[in-house]
Amino acid sequence: MSLISWARRARTPEPVPVVREIAYLEPADLFDSEIKDDPEASPVLCCTGDPAGAAAFNALWLKRFAASGRYAGAVSVRGQGGTPAAEGGVEARAHDLVQAVVTVPRQAVLIGHREGAAWAALAAGRYPASALVLVSPRQFPKQPPKPVGGPPVLLVVAESESQSKEVQAVADAYGVAPLTFAGSPDDVFKGVAAEGLLDAILSWLAGKH
Amino acid sequence: MQEYSSQAAYDRGEAVCVIGAGASGLIAVKNLRENGFEVDCYERDTVLGGLWNPQNQHSPLYSNTHLVTSRSQTEIPDCPMPDDWPDYPSAAQMLTYLTAYAKHFGLPEHIWYGSEISAIEPVEGSRFEVVVKPAAGNAARRLRYAAVIIATGHHWTPNLPSYPGQDQFKGTILHSSQLKDASRLRGKEVLVVGGGNSGVDIACEAAVNAAGCVHSVRRGTWHLPKYLAGEPADYALNRLGARPRFLRRFLADRLLKGPKRLATRMGIDVPEHGPTGEEPVRNGRYLEHVGDGSIRRRGEIARFDGFDVSFADGTEMRPDLVVLATGYRPKITCVAPKLLGIDGDSPFPKLLARMFSPKHETLAIAGLVEPGVGVLPIVHWQTHAIAHWLQVRKGDPDRAANFRHQVVSESAQYAVEPGGTSPRHQLAVDAEEYLASLGRIIDTLEQEPAK
Ligand SMILES: Cc1cc2nc3c(=O)[nH]c(=O)nc-3n(C[C@H](O)[C@H](O)[C@H](O)COP(=O)(O)OP(=O)(O)OC[C@H]3O[C@@H](n4cnc5c(N)ncnc54)[C@H](O)[C@@H]3O)c2cc1C
Ligand SMILES: NC(=O)c1ccc[n+]([C@@H]2O[C@H](COP(=O)([O-])OP(=O)(O)OC[C@H]3O[C@@H](n4cnc5c(N)ncnc54)[C@H](OP(=O)(O)O)[C@@H]3O)[C@@H](O)[C@H]2O)c1
Numbered sequence: 195m196s197l198i199s200w201a202r203r204a205r206t207p208e209p210v211p212v213v214r215e216i217a218y219l220e221p222a223d224l225f226d227s228e229i230k231d232d233p234e235a236s237p238v239l240c241c242t243g244d245p246a247g248a249a250a251f252n253a254l255w256l257k258r259f260a261a262s263g264r265y266a267g268a269v270s271v272r273g274q275g276g277t278p279a280a281e282g283g284v285e286a287r288a289h290d291l292v293q294a295v296v297t298v299p300r301q302a303v304l305i306g307h308r309e310g311a312a313w314a315a316l317a318a319g320r321y322p323a324s325a326l327v328l329v330s331p332r333q334f335p336k337q338p339p340k341p342v343g344g345p346p347v348l349l350v351v352a353e354s355e356s357q358s359k360e361v362q363a364v365a366d367a368y369g370v371a372p373l374t375f376a377g378s379p380d381d382v383f384k385g386v387a388a389e390g391l392l393d394a395i396l397s398w399l400a401g402k403h
Numbered sequence: 404m405q406e407y408s409s410q411a412a413y414d415r416g417e418a419v420c421v422i423g424a425g426a427s428g429l430i431a432v433k434n435l436r437e438n439g440f441e442v443d444c445y446e447r448d449t450v451l452g453g454l455w456n457p458q459n460q461h462s463p464l465y466s467n468t469h470l471v472t473s474r475s476q477t478e479i480p481d482c483p484m485p486d487d488w489p490d491y492p493s494a495a496q497m498l499t500y501l502t503a504y505a506k507h508f509g510l511p512e513h514i515w516y517g518s519e520i521s522a523i524e525p526v527e528g529s530r531f532e533v534v535v536k537p538a539a540g541n542a543a544r545r546l547r548y549a550a551v552i553i554a555t556g557h558h559w560t561p562n563l564p565s566y567p568g569q570d571q572f573k574g575t576i577l578h579s580s581q582l583k584d585a586s587r588l589r590g591k592e593v594l595v596v597g598g599g600n601s602g603v604d605i606a607c608e609a610a611v612n613a614a615g616c617v618h619s620v621r622r623g624t625w626h627l628p629k630y631l632a633g634e635p636a637d638y639a640l641n642r643l644g645a646r647p648r649f650l651r652r653f654l655a656d657r658l659l660k661g662p663k664r665l666a667t668r669m670g671i672d673v674p675e676h677g678p679t680g681e682e683p684v685r686n687g688r689y690l691e692h693v694g695d696g697s698i699r700r701r702g703e704i705a706r707f708d709g710f711d712v713s714f715a716d717g718t719e720m721r722p723d724l725v726v727l728a729t730g731y732r733p734k735i736t737c738v739a740p741k742l743l744g745i746d747g748d749s750p751f752p753k754l755l756a757r758m759f760s761p762k763h764e765t766l767a768i769a770g771l772v773e774p775g776v777g778v779l780p781i782v783h784w785q786t787h788a789i790a791h792w793l794q795v796r797k798g799d800p801d802r803a804a805n806f807r808h809q810v811v812s813e814s815a816q817y818a819v820e821p822g823g824t825s826p827r828h829q830l831a832v833d834a835e836e837y838l839a840s841l842g843r844i845i846d847t848l849e850q851e852p853a854k
Contacts, residue, residue: 197784197842200480204638204780205645208475211486289486296482301508322437322481342481343437 199319199339209286214294215276217248218267219256232263236324236403237302239295240268243309243332244383247275253384258392262400267302269294271313284309284335288316295321303403305395307382308332311364318345324403327395330355330379331364338367346402350394352379373398412532412545418443419793420533420548422520422737425453426501426779427770428554430479431786433508435552438790443546444510445535447519451505454558455497463558463580463601463731467608468494471600471685473635477777479504480784490635520737523551529765550765550793552786557733557771557830564596564729568707572725579605579728587724588612594712594722596704598624599682602728603689609726610697617720618693621703623672625683626665626690631658636685637776640678644835669693670700679835681828682775733771733830742766751829755814756844757837758785764796764807774834781834784841791848809847813840 221231238259244250247270259266271290273279280286291313295302304323306314311331318326319339326341327348328334341347349372351361356374365372373394377387417440421431424446435442448459457464470477470491477492478484484492484500492500505511521536521543531551535544561578569576577587579601585608593613595606598620609616631639639658643651655677666673669690674681692698701714713719732750735743744753744761752771753761760766767789770782796803 197838197845200780201838201842202645204476205642208486213487292483293486296503296507297485299506320481 196340203320209272209282209289210280212272212278212280212290214272214290215248215270215274216267216294216297217252217256217269218265219260220265221260221263224257224260226261229261230263231265235262235264235399237265237267237298237300238305238327238399239291239298239302240266240305240307241271241291241310241313242268242307243311244307244380245274247271247277249275250383254388255383255392258389258396262396265299265302267294267298284312284316284333287313288320291317292321295323303327303399305329306331308379312338315339315341318342325399327399328364329382329391329395331360334360334364336363338364348373348395348398350375350391352377355379412547414547415441415443415549417441417549417797419550419552420445420520420523420531420546421552421554422523423453423554423556424448424451424514424516425554425556425770426455427556427782427786428453428552429501429505429510430779430782431552431554431769431789432510432513433504434783434786434790435793436508436510436513438794440790440793442513443548444514445518445520445533446514446516447536449516451511451514452498452501453556455494455501457494457498461559461580464494465579465582465601465605465608466585468604470494470497471629472637472777473629476635476637476641477779479779482507491629523553523738523766525742525763525766529763531763531765549797550767552767552769552789553735553738554769554782555735555737558731560732560734561727562730562732563727564704566704566706568709571709572707572712573710574721574723574725576725576727579726580731582726585612590614591723592721593617594619594720594725595728596725597728597730598622598684599728599730600684600686601730602726603684603686605726605728606698607686607688607692610692613724615699616692616697617699617701617722619701619704619714623666623674624681625662625673625678626671627659627662627678627683627685628687629685630687631662641776665690679775679833681831682773735768738766743768755810756788756840757814757832758789759792759810764803765793767792771830772832772837773828773830774832774837776834781837781841784838784845788841788844788848791845795848806847810844813844 221229240251242250248268251268256266270277271287301324303325304314305327307329311328312334315338318341322343323345325345330351347368347370349370351372353374355361375391382388419435419440419442421428421444432442432444450456450458454462473490474484482504519536522534524532526532531548533546537543588609589612591613592615593609594617595602596619606618627636643654663673703715705713705715710721711719742760742762757772758767769786774781
């Protein structure tokens with residue numbers, strides 16, 4: 195985060211605090227002797243624009259990440275799932291994400307889906323994520339902040355979106371080429387498409403973090 | 404170094420040495436690692452957190468220490484404190500926060516505890532040899548590093564006044580860092596000396612715990628309450644920075660009018676300059692205690708005489724306990740003073756941009772400023788700049804030389820002349836100006852990517 199944007203933030207009223215719903219799963223919670231906590235692997239924290247919030251990741255995502263030896267968390271930002279609604283726009287949601295990620299045991303990967311990708315991108319401008327994963331971003335900031343600490347960035351989008359202007363703009367902003375997955379960008383939480391998407395994210399993470 | 408010459412130094416290659424695992428050292432380790440450096444951090448004590456850890460043998464914390472800067476102005480910029488914490492967290496919360504920060508970023512594995520650095524010496528190739536003081540019975544260890552960052556803090560060596568007759572005084576004299584516990588005040592006639600934040604906080608503790616409290620202060624300072632216009636005071640003042648320049652003065656005067664009038668009513672000369680030139684006292688209770696008589700203010704002490712103390716105004720008292728809240732001296736003993744630009748006996752380094760050694764490009768100090776606002780954000784940006792600097796220097800010597808010129812010219816703005824009338828203000832910086840300068844330094848370092 196640049197000094198100037200921090201200085202500006204330190205002069206701006208802080209969003210009203212909310213009690214945030216956080217769902218998490220650790221490798222040990224899977225009760226599978228094959229699965230070991232991998233101390234080298236960064237934890238992940240997920241968020242989505244889907245109103246279900248953290249709960250959306252319960253069916254599949256958290257289990258898959260935990261099975262890879264990672265602490266896997268998801269957070270509902272204000273107004274989602276079990277987190278009460280409160281004032282504040284995207285900045286306040288990014289604040290919720292930053293507040294949640296610093297409670298994760300170790301430096302974590304931020305994963306955002308849909309509007310969640312936009313919040314994750316803003317959060318990564320304040321918090322040095324160990325990696326930033328943007329899944330089918332929507333309502334993405336035109337000029338996202340430079341991620342602090344220079345984390346690797348992964349952009350994954352549905353095949354159908356890959357040519358869209360918005361996806362191109364995000365790819366350009368980070369200087370990355372998008373990976374694609376088969377299926378609908380709004381239906382990523384279970385089923386074959388979700389498995390494929392998670393395979394892609396996990397294999398990318400395995401090489402980096 | 405003679406006594407160590409029998410043992411060869413262990414070469415740590417490109418690794419950087421950080422001295423001290425207080426807030427500044429921890430932030431330095433994190434930012435260096437983020438820039439790809441290997442780091443060894445040496446801490447003489449057995450715990451992290453520096454002065455915020457009451458288990459640190461020499462911690463200056465006294466009972467009931469709370470932050471004087473508010474949460475949003477104190478937290479490290481890339482790792483906020485929990486937003487359900489109070490506006491002014493306690494010392495215990497500060498330690499919880501620093502411990503969590505260290506754990507989150509995997510810092511403890513880079514810290515060597517019980518390792519006091521007794522000397523650092525430049526060796527060939529702009530490297531440093533670092534001597535770790537031997538634990539009982541062992542030989543001293545010597546290691547070589549590509550760079551050294553000193554983060555040893557400046558609140559460890561009490562600054563003690565000496566008044567006529569002080570040595571023969573029949574009551575008890577303690578420095579504020581030795582007080583620890585308010586129970587020592589109970590039932591006593593207490594004299595607190597020194598009008599900084601420590602003196603004022605301790606006078607308030609004495610006001611409610613002691614039999615009587617006299618507070619000796621030799622000159623006026625700004626007294627700010629912890630809240631102004633319904634907001635934490637430092638935040639309210641910082642926010643003025645977002646207003647157009649011509650309005651700021653007017654708005655600041657309006658915010659500060661009440662506190663200034665109250666201080667004047669209590670007989671305090673408020674300095675002419677605003678509260679940003681030197682560190683203000685931030686305590687909302689103090690003036691009320693003065694107002695209800697539970698703290699009686701006096702001027703400077705003239706002399707001690709047996710059981711008695713007389714003041715410059717001719718009045719006298721008989722204290723059981725004298726607490727000298729007379730501050731600290733920034734003593735850095737592990738390095739030759741001239742490397743820090745010190746000549747003569749002054750304890751105050753003259754650094755470039757308040758952090759770089761004027762003599763060696765690979766030596767820097769983090770946290771040796773009193774910005775009058777939260778210290779941790781300043782240290783974050785300092786160490787961010789230092790880490791980037793070391794990186795640029797490694798990869799691109801030409802750019803490094805240009806940059807060096809810029810730092811020298813930025814430093815001219817911080818000629819280390821004392822701002823106020825007291826030597827302690829040698830460490831003071833105007834936070835807004837200093838941050839702007841750090842911003843320019845960081846911009847230059849980040850603009851042209853290293854080849
Ligand atoms: C009573 C008090 C209250 C304060 N309140 C506030 C506040 O409200 N807000 C604020 O922003 N700031 C406050 N400060 C300022 C405070 O200095 C900073 O917040 C911060 O703690 C500075 O951290 P540091 O790491 O620079 O120094 P320290 O915390 O002093 O840490 C230095 C570390 O270096 C170690 N060390 C020293 N010498 C050696 C050596 N030779 N070898 C190895 N290790 C060594 C020490 O053991 C220590 O652990 C306060 C200071 C005091 C004294
Ligand atoms: N709760 C908190 O967060 C908190 C609490 C305490 C301290 N702190 C911080 O810790 C640092 C140290 O504070 P501090 O209050 O211990 O020290 P300080 O700010 O240096 O204040 C020392 C005081 O003692 C006076 N003094 C010095 N030498 C003297 C002498 N020979 N005779 C008489 N008076 C003398 C000084 O007067 P002159 O100004 O005239 O020199 C000054 O009033 C500061 O940065 C402070 O903000 C924070």
